[in-house]
Structure formats: C-alpha cells, structure tokens
Amino acid sequence: MLRLVSFCLLLLMPGLAAYAELHPPAQVTAGKGFSISSTGSGDATFYLLAPGHVAKREVKLGQDIAVDPADVKKAGRYLAVACGSGGCNSAAFYVTAAEPDKVSFLLHPSRVRVRTNDAISATALVFDKFHNLVLTPVTVDFKVVPKTGPTISRQVKSNRGVAWMRMASTPKEGPVKVIAEVAKASEARVIQQVASDACNLRIKAKRTAKGVLVETDPVRDCSGNAVPDGTIVSFAEIDADGKTTVDAPIKKGIARTELPVNGSAKISVASGVVIGNEISLGGGL
C-alpha cells in the first residue's frame, strides 16, 4: 500500500515540481527531530513516507516543516512529499541509526574442550535504542572472564554493524563468561569449557570377598582437569571363566567396579578412544 501511494505521488511530481520545493537535511539521526525547509506559498499536505509508516499533516509552504522525533525512529530512506494547490513535490533523505544502545551477542559453541584453537566464535551485532543496526564502525569490547585467572579483553571494530572474533579455549575447565560491551550496553553469555580426553588412565585392584575391586586413579585430562562425572570408563577382565566387561561411570572423579576373578587374570581399562594400563593378577594375590 505504501509503495502504491509513493508510486502515485511520484507520477504526479515531475510536471508540478516548480511550485513547491522541500529541502531536508541529507542525513538525519534516528529519533532526533529536525526541520525541512520549503519554498512556495499557501497550504499544503505534507506526507512523510518512512520505512515503517506514513505520517500526514497540513503545513504552510514557505515555512520550515518540523518533523517529530517519533516519526524518524527507523533507519533507512525517507521520502518527504508536499502537495499544495499547484501540485506535489518531494525530496528524499536518509535516517541513520542513533548511538549504540543495545548489543545482541551470539557465542558458539555452548561447550568446548580446553586448549582448542579458534574453537570459540563470538559475534556481536550493535543496535541503537530503536533496534536499528548501527552501520558506522563502533568499538566492541569482548571480555573473557574465566573461572580462575585474569580477565582477557579484546577490542574489535564493528563492520557494517557486526563485530566478531575467534579465540582459543583456555587450559582450565569450567564456565567462562564472555561479555560483549558497547558504550553502556553489555551482554553476557556463558560457555562451558570441558576437560579433554582422559590422559594417563590408570587402574589399581584390590581383592575383596566377592572378587576384585578395581578403581581408577582420579581421571584427569592432559591439562590436569578432572574428567566430568558420568564419563564412561570400560573395564575388561579375562580369566579362566572368560571375559568380564563393565562400563562404569566416573563418580566423584573415580570410576570403580567389582569384578569376579577366578585365578589369575588380566584387567584392562579404556575410556572412549583412550586406553589405560593393564594389570595382571596372579592366582595367589
């Protein structure tokens, strides 16, 4: 509908342009009132065709036409049209985004292994208070706050409203808060840094009344982080009765199980693609 009105008005304009002229500023900031000077005389109807709405009111030609701040909230191309007794005339102008006021922040992934290069991607989109994307370059301050250790800060200039960066995960597991700040606006996201594969997986065995209690040493990755509870550790035992396997979850940092053992036996351990040590039990242990 808006396009149809614009089209009709534009069809009428060329032959009548000489009667009234509008002189808006070339560029206006969103949400700020301004005036459009006009030439000619007499009463006219003023139309403001905005990206989201159309305003209409009666004005006097030859005087400045005040445009209300509420009419220029959306950034984009505007068309001011004045239709008097002699016909219609128009002038286009652009409204640009106001000062940065909001930031939308995308952080990916939500979980990442420790010590992984370029694993974290942070993208900030800068908006003004009217939800217009701020296209002028703005400095976005990315702050990385690990569970322990100092805060890391990096400034990135936005390009056409978007600022992004990639970064490596730190060596320590735990939640990492990443904050994107622009002027007074800031948005925080949390990324979970998780331990990598188990490193130096080791087991020890102890005879019990029912068999052998096998348990791992505290399971850690190569950076010394505790592998999360619930991670499956596979125990396998081979003796005269055959093979016994148990997939046991790590609980409180240690995986343990009780295996029935008949005579001498070999017990091995693995977690995912990681293989641990093997222990041999003699019949008389």
Add this chain to the structure above:
Amino acid sequence: MKAFLPIVIVVATAALVAMAWVQSGGLALHEMRSAGTPQEAVEALMTDIQSRNWDRAYARLANSNDFEKQLFVRDLGGSSGSLRTYSSLQSFRVWPVHATADDATMRVRLNWSSAVGPLDDMRDLHVKKEGNVWKVVWPKPQLPKVPPQVIPVNYLRWDVIGRGATDDWGVQNVDNPNVRITSMNAVERPDRVVIVGEVVNEDTVPAYVNVNATLLNSDSKAMDQEGSFDMISHTLLPKQVSPYRIDFPGFHLKQVKSVRMDVKAMLVPASADPVIAVTDQKMDKDPLGKNVLRGALVNQSGQTVNIAQVLAVYYDANGKVIWVSDGYVDQALLPQVAVPFAVDVPDDVVSKIQNYHVLVNHYSINESS
C-alpha cells in the same frame, strides 16, 4: 410316545454327568492317563503352558510336591516385570534325547512371542513312568531372591534446560552432543547386505543417537535407506561406545558402489545408573550345536532392570568390526543377581573372531526418564 420322556431324561442326565466330569477335571485326568509315551507327556504339558492353564500343567508334574505351584508359574510366566511377563508361548517342538523303559530325556524348544519379537528357549526335561502314565520331572525353579539390604548409589543424572520462548534471539541453545562414527564395515550375507560398526559419544553430556545408512548404486543414486532401529544403544553416556548394525534385506554388495552414513545426536536427560557387568563371556555352542556368545549379566545397582538387551560386537584380528548380534533376556535383572544370556553368532563369522565386546541396553519400569 411313552418311551420318549424316559429317553429324554436319560440323555439329559448323561449330558449333565458328562459336563460335571469335564468340570471336575475328568478330561484332564483322562488326558494325563493317556500320556502313554514321554512325547505325549511333554506335549500335553506344553499345551497347558501354552494355554496358561497352570493348575493342569502343575498337576501333570511328577515332582509337584517338591515346589509350590506359584514358583512353577513364576518360572514360566515370568516375574518382576521381565520380558517373559509380556510373552506368550507361541509354539513348541519336542524330540527325544534319550529313553529307557521307565524314564526318558526329552528336549523341548519353546518359541515365545514377545513385545520385542520371538524368543527361543531350549530345555531338557526328564520324564519318568509312574504306573502306566508318563510324567515330567520339572527342574526345581531356582528363582533368585535378593535379601533385604541397602545398596548405596551415588545418583548421577543429567537434566537439560532448553532455550525459552521469551529469550532474546541471540541467546543460544545448548549444543547437541558431538558423536562420531569410528568404524563402518559392509558385510555380505546370503540374503542381505549388513552395515556394522561403532559410534562414540565424544562429548561430556549424554546423547540420544541414531545411525542411518543409504546404499548408493554405480550412478550414485540411493537404492535404499535404513536405520539401526534396536541394533544400537541409543542413549550413549559421555565417551561410551556402541556398536550398530543396519540390515538391507534383498541387496548384494555387487550392487552397491558406496554407502552414505548419517549419525544424528540429540541432547537428552539421562541417568548413569544402573551399571550392568557382563561376566563370564565366552564363545560356546548351544544344545543344537549352534555358535553362541555366552555370559551373565549382573546388575550392580540397587534398582531392578525389567528388560535387558544384549548387544555384542565382534572384531577380527585387525580390530575391524565384522559382526554385531543381539538378544533379549527374558528375566528381570535383580540387584546383584547373575542372569545368563546367549546370543547367536553366524558359523562363518566365528572363525574370524579375535575379540568381542558386549553392551547392555536396559529398561526399567520405574525409570523416571
């Protein structure tokens, strides 16, 4: 005409007597007495079990004084919400193993139909002659009993909170788990192509996993697509490895140029319990001479597992997956009680097996997730 009324009375009386005889178990007694051979005795017993006529089946036993009827019923009808409680005896086959004039050993193959498909059970029954009648000596049911006790369990589970409807569009959801197919092997069987392999959950959260495969012909066009269905452990805890098997009936390897694999993973709430040990695993033969992988399942947790499925993966000397087979266990896994299992292994695969690994899928009625 005079004789009509007495005739009617006589016929009616005879009919009532016959009905009363049937009602009082006379027919059963007759049938029992008619068990003139070991074969007939076992067949009659199986017929009663099939119709779930426990009273009559129990009455047919030679050693019914040795145990209570309830124990006999639980032995055959199942208990503790096990798969057997959802099964019925579909058919049976009886044949002699050994026979003398007074006793015999009969082998019976029971084919149960269950919620997860047919289940086979093989039993050797001792039959002995009592007077003119053969009766089955039922092996005394040894149903496990768990003594009252407290089994401490450090409860460990994952709950998932997803993105809310009112969240800003920039608020990211929790990522799906990273899973990876670590091996894939296409195997030719007489009537089908089978894709076997393993998948691992590389993440630190549980995953619900499904593996699909598409067979492509020489023009790289899809011929068929199938999923792993129940031949996989769908819920994988962190770093857990599951075998998978995908069957393509009616295809041959010569028709296939390549296979497109697709693994999908979803983040799901899960529990790390129960832990089930698979003990005494060994390659063996069943009474029919078929190759099986035998072992026992021991539920190391305190919660009863009602239905368990055994998934076995077999490797050759190079560590390549060459076959995956499965079997359901029709008994419930009570805490700390060993329950035997056996899964079939094709004869031509056995000679190549160098190693194997067994995984257990479990279902508990009281499980909250």
